[in-house]
Amino acid sequence: MNQDEQQIRALVERWAAAVHEGDLEGVLADHTPDIVMYDVPPPYEGVRGIDAYRETWPPFFAWQAQGASFTVESLDVVAGADVAYAHALLRCGTPEEFAKKPDMRLRLTVGLRKEGGRWSVAHEHHSFPDDTP
Template sequence: MTTLLDLDREIDETEIGWLLSKRASAVKARDADYLVSRFAPGSTGFDLTPAPIAPGSTITDAADLRDWFDGFEDSIEYSVRDLAVVVGDDVAFAHSVDRFTATPVGGRRFQLWLRVTTGLRRSRGVWLITHEHRSVAAPPE
């Protein structure tokens, strides 16, 4: 029997999945403002990029992210794979294996697989990212 609590968790899991999928689309569109807007104030992250998510930094500056995007030619591809979400009352964690494909300015196109762990908090009914960690992963089989 499905309970109201089960339905609430399914809705939260779906909403978080949508948020992470929308963020992948925003990377492809180079939409720095949207990406930054999904972080809670004071959020931190550990990432492979120099900005805006340098190790232990606060994620607040869309200009840094736009500068990072400008380091790539033509299209950027980003996809989320094998997403798993665990939801509590007002906190959640998600992890996935993501694929990033891009061509650095003056360089050769490359593909990078990332293992991503995202911590979220619900604030005023909206899920916001409070912490994110990315590391290089082996390509999935």
């Protein structure tokens, strides 16, 4: 694994730890001002910009405070000279949800840019598979 891949892996793991801890400033760190995020809940057109991204987290933290987990289980990174992507599977849910669906995993994909020697997330996508019958 090269140095860029190691830096990105550490960035994603720091972000996930901040999400788990409900640390909003830690979640926002390492994101570009023009971040685009597509999330599980609406809005369907996603959110654009760091301010809109910031507003999505308090409801998630409130849900998570009810005992939900948020843990990276697998993470793959591909890095070029100034752009990269990473995809991961995360254990994200409550004990009750995992009792019903033990294999449930949140899918995460991020696109990153390297500017001034520093990696930042410019695109973030979260999803769950649609397993409705």
